[in-house]
Amino acid sequence: MHKLLILLLLVGFNLAAMELRGEMTQGSMIVGKTVADTSVWLDGDALKVSPQGDFVFGFSREAKLTHQLEWAQPGQTKQHKTLTLTKREYKIERIKGLPPKMVTPDPDVLERIRAEGRRIAKARRIDDDRIDFTQPFIWPAKGRISGFYGSQRILNGKPKTPHYGVDVAAKTGSPVVAPADGVVTFWQPDMYYSGGTMLIDHGHGISSAFLHLSAAHVKVGQTVKQGELVAEVGQTGRATGPHLDWRINWFNVRLDPALLVPAQ
Ligand SMILES: [Zn+2]
Numbered sequence: 454m455h456k457l458l459i460l461l462l463l464v465g466f467n468l469a470a471m472e473l474r475g476e477m478t479q480g481s482m483i484v485g486k487t488v489a490d491t492s493v494w495l496d497g498d499a500l501k502v503s504p505q506g507d508f509v510f511g512f513s514r515e516a517k518l519t520h521q522l523e524w525a526q527p528g529q530t531k532q533h534k535t536l537t538l539t540k541r542e543y544k545i546e547r548i549k550g551l552p553p554k555m556v557t558p559d560p561d562v563l564e565r566i567r568a569e570g571r572r573i574a575k576a577r578r579i580d581d582d583r584i585d586f587t588q589p590f591i592w593p594a595k596g597r598i599s600g601f602y603g604s605q606r607i608l609n610g611k612p613k614t615p616h617y618g619v620d621v622a623a624k625t626g627s628p629v630v631a632p633a634d635g636v637v638t639f640w641q642p643d644m645y646y647s648g649g650t651m652l653i654d655h656g657h658g659i660s661s662a663f664l665h666l667s668a669a670h671v672k673v674g675q676t677v678k679q680g681e682l683v684a685e686v687g688q689t690g691r692a693t694g695p696h697l698d699w700r701i702n703w704f705n706v707r708l709d710p711a712l713l714v715p716a717q
Contacts, residue, residue: 585635591680594628619710637653649666658704
């Protein structure tokens with residue numbers, strides 16, 4: 454009897470040592486906290502855990518709705534928890550009768566677009582030890598929300614890549630601040646689609662991207678604090694009006710920034 458009671462207490466202790474923060478839905482970033490020296494797996498893949506027990510993971514736009522989280526202290530059996538996500542509805546817009554030129558880019562710019570994509574993908578593979586992702590994020594810009602994560606346009610019957618950012622409409626020159634601490638890992642003023650583009654790494658594969666910027670106020674390699682001025686809103690690249698397109702990635706998994714901040 455006494456032995457059984459101790460076992461139950463131990464189980465209770467181990468379960469209590471796993472906290473998850475974030476909305477259990479598609480496109481969400483989940484921040485975890487456990488105790489030091491705990492290993493954690495999501496769907497069988499090991500996650501990076503900080504010496505203090507911090508870790509993070511995210512779910513894509515079309516993520517399946519059931520996932521397995523497992524964790525274990527050295528020499529102990531694995532605990533596990535089933536994570537059940539809610540399914541999201543995304544805005545789908547069908548536009549017909551467009552000239553073909555507007556649907557498919559010219560071959561001569563395709564190579565440039567691919568090369569730029571590879572450079573961005575490389576910056577998003579950085580797996581830094583920093584744990585800035587544990588901070589509650591703030592909006593990087595103020596303004597009306599003019600575009601949503603996950604929305605998709607179907608042009609002449611051809612589905613385009615979904616929109617993965619949240620768009621904040623603001624005048625050119627409006628301040629863009631760091632939504633959390635981090636380090637600047639990428640800046641290019643003139644990308645084909647996204648114009649002035651900056652990436653800030655928040656650790657463990659979590660990064661912010663800012664698109665269509667008109668100016669940068671920080672340099673690659675520079676450490677920034679939450680709320681610090683990093684750039685200015687613009688209309689560079691393929692943008693129909695001045696706005697900030699803010700994106701969040703967990704490595705190559707695209708997450709919804711709007712789930713990290715209070716409603717604006
Ligand atoms: Zn956008």
